[in-house]
Amino acid sequence: MEVLLRAAALASALGDVDAALERLEGEPLALPYYAIPVPGEDWLARAGTIARSVAASLRQKAALSENEWAAMPCLVGSSSHDIGALEDRQHPVLDPPAAFARRLADWFGVRGPAMSVSTACTSGLSALGIAADLVAAGRCRHALVLGVELANRLTVSGFAGLELLSPHAARPCDRRRDGLALGEALAALVVSTSGTWRIAALSSVLDPSGLAAPAPNEAVIAGSMREALSSAGWQAAEVDVLKLQAGGSLSADLAEGRAVRDVFGTPPRSVSFKGAIGHTLGASGPAELALLMGTLHNGRVPPTWGFSLADDAVGLDPRAGQVSAKRVLFNLAGFGGHVAALALEKST
Amino acid sequence: MTAVPVIHLAAAHTLRIPSGELAQRARERFGGELRRAGSFAAGPAGALGILWTSSHGALAAAHAALDEGRGGAPVMPFTFIATQPHLAAALLARQARLARAAFVHVERDSWPSLLHVAAHWLRECDEVLVGWVEEGAEKHGIAQSDWCLLRRRPAPARCEPLAEGAGETVSSGEWIARLAAWHAARRDALALRAGGEAWRFVAA
Numbered sequence A: 001m002e003v004l005l006r007a008a009a010l011a012s013a014l015g016d017v018d019a020a021l022e023r024l025e026g027e028p029l030a031l032p033y034y035a036i037p038v039p040g041e042d043w044l045a046r047a048g049t050i051a052r053s054v055a056a057s058l059r060q061k062a063a064l065s066e067n068e069w070a071a072m073p074c075l076v077g078s079s080s081h082d083i084g085a086l087e088d089r090q091h092p093v094l095d096p097p098a099a100f101a102r103r104l105a106d107w108f109g110v111r112g113p114a115m116s117v118s119t120a121c122t123s124g125l126s127a128l129g130i131a132a133d134l135v136a137a138g139r140c141r142h143a144l145v146l147g148v149e150l151a152n153r154l155t156v157s158g159f160a161g162l163e164l165l166s167p168h169a170a171r172p173c174d175r176r177r178d179g180l181a182l183g184e185a186l187a188a189l190v191v192s193t194s195g196t197w198r199i200a201a202l203s204s205v206l207d208p209s210g211l212a213a214p215a216p217n218e219a220v221i222a223g224s225m226r227e228a229l230s231s232a233g234w235q236a237a238e239v240d241v242l243k244l245q246a247g248g249s250l251s252a253d254l255a256e257g258r259a260v261r262d263v264f265g266t267p268p269r270s271v272s273f274k275g276a277i278g279h280t281l282g283a284s285g286p287a288e289l290a291l292l293m294g295t296l297h298n299g300r301v302p303p304t305w306g307f308s309l310a311d312d313a314v315g316l317d318p319r320a321g322q323v324s325a326k327r328v329l330f331n332l333a334g335f336g337g338h339v340a341a342l343a344l345e346k347s348t
Numbered sequence B: 001m002t003a004v005p006v007i008h009l010a011a012a013h014t015l016r017i018p019s020g021e022l023a024q025r026a027r028e029r030f031g032g033e034l035r036r037a038g039s040f041a042a043g044p045a046g047a048l049g050i051l052w053t054s055s056h057g058a059l060a061a062a063h064a065a066l067d068e069g070r071g072g073a074p075v076m077p078f079t080f081i082a083t084q085p086h087l088a089a090a091l092l093a094r095q096a097r098l099a100r101a102a103f104v105h106v107e108r109d110s111w112p113s114l115l116h117v118a119a120h121w122l123r124e125c126d127e128v129l130v131g132w133v134e135e136g137a138e139k140h141g142i143a144q145s146d147w148c149l150l151r152r153r154p155a156p157a158r159c160e161p162l163a164e165g166a167g168e169t170v171s172s173g174e175w176i177a178r179l180a181a182w183h184a185a186r187r188d189a190l191a192l193r194a195g196g197e198a199w200r201f202v203a204a
Helices: A016-026 A043-064 A068-071 A085-088 A097-108 A123-136 A153-161 A220-231 A250-264 A281-300 B019-036 B059-072 B076-079 B087-092 B112-120 B172-187
Strands: A004-011 A073-075 A112-118 A142-149 A186-192 A197-206 A241-243 A268-269 A325-331 A338-346 B007-013 B016-018 B048-054 B097-106 B127-133 B142-151 B157-161 B189-194 B197-203
Touching: A004 A016, A004 A281, A016 A281, A043 A085, A043 A097, A043 A186, A073 A097, A073 A123, A073 A241, A085 A153, A085 B059, A097 A112, A097 A142, A097 B097, A112 A123, A123 A142, A123 A197, A123 A281, A123 A338, A123 B097, A123 B112, A142 A281, A153 B059, A153 B076, A186 A281, A186 B076, A186 B097, A197 A220, A197 B097, A220 A250, A220 A325, A241 A281, A241 B157, A250 A325, A268 B112, A281 A325, A281 A338, B016 B019, B016 B048, B019 B142, B048 B087, B048 B112, B059 B076, B087 B097, B097 B112, B112 B127, B112 B142, B112 B157, B112 B197, B127 B172, B142 B172, B172 B189
Parallel strands: A073 A112, A073 A142, A241 A268, A241 A325, B048 B097, B048 B127
Antiparallel strands: A004 A186, A004 A197, A112 B097, A142 A186, A197 A338, A325 A338, B007 B142, B007 B157, B016 B142, B127 B142, B157 B197, B189 B197
8 A cells, every 4th residue: 555645744953844944944053052042941841732733734735634633543753751850850750652642643633552662863754654554454544653853951951962962063965064963853654544745755774883883884775765766666866856864974974975976976955954944853753854845846945954064084065956856865874873764756 | 446465474573571670681692793794684584674662762761862952051962862763663674674664652542553653564565573672761661672574475374354443452562462362272263453553463
């Protein structure tokens, strides 16, 4: 059974999908952290406000009946869940992450089973994979996928301890890049038997050296892209747009650049969103997918914020421009060696 | 509804170890073999999937990281890394070709739903490990590591989803233990249900 992306919605530092894409055409922001501009001292109440806002937007775009909407299972991808609530002492003990998934499902008004998937930065894409499995297996016709990464001190402190953060801002693929900038996002997708973009393939590869290596292995990244292309039945030259993982890391951007040149020779039109909304970790799959769907709908790839000086060693040159895309490839890589590539084809 | 592909149960195994004995037992079991890189280092030949759950994930590591970070102090790299339970799959990837891997948190009594996910993964994997792991703090000081190995090709038992309402109600955390006991006793069939799911296991 075919599985398609039906609708997407987002809360990010730049607002929802339409606001973010409009802002991307203006003067770039350069921030060390990209927070969603929703105030609130109470972590859970703020999370609920953000979630309900995204739910309202998604519900309108998905155009499902009341019953279809409510029956959806809810697959949540996150690396930190609601640990921010514990830091703020709203919970005396750590909630089971499945309870946070149920809380999110309630905020979205869906009553199907709730499950949380944890594979670090690829969590949201792993959740998408399981949702697609459920739809393909006929277990449901529509499934809700959430990518959720909201502010907490533990994540920032952990990334700072690993010396992965830029003191300035994210500069994906740029010669001056000096690390990641983290961000918040709550993104939502409806995966369905009908929609605008067909999931042609989702490759998910584990780098055996991922635990100890400073960056994803370029051969593993290239292998992931080749596997997705092969499963989709595409040649590399048929890809119209490539969404890069690139987040401004010295070594990871270099590895991805080498992998892309290895697979494509001359890379297709490419874009990274991590200079715009930050690296949103477990939410990055659904968040960047929501921006990519908006991009494709508008027929224009936006500028990659933070990129202006090409690095010959990376060899990638993400530029804005008009595009009429039929096939796109979406790269994502995560902590611990998880590398994924999603192939999407425009539904006829 | 799309037909569930035929899947088979190759093995079921449970482990309960008092938390205080865990480190010593692990050293006794694996220390010598790791040094020699003997049979322990040999993984399955085909594509493997691993799908496992626990109620809280790496709870001890999460508490350690929160304690370290209290008052704005930096969290040490390995403490932070240890909070991500899915990293266990990266260790397994050194010994086996992992085609799919996910650490998930499911709602109470929803573990059997993972059998459906595993059944779908068996379209691209030769075998899928489906597990439930708990640190001792969650189980009155007893660490739990329960696994079943599902296969696409024929194995000692066939797994079939049943209509809702059939089978004996068993809490989903005990499914693998029941499967292991049934498997060892070599009885004809076992039907279990939990959380709206029901499955029958039939000896080949």
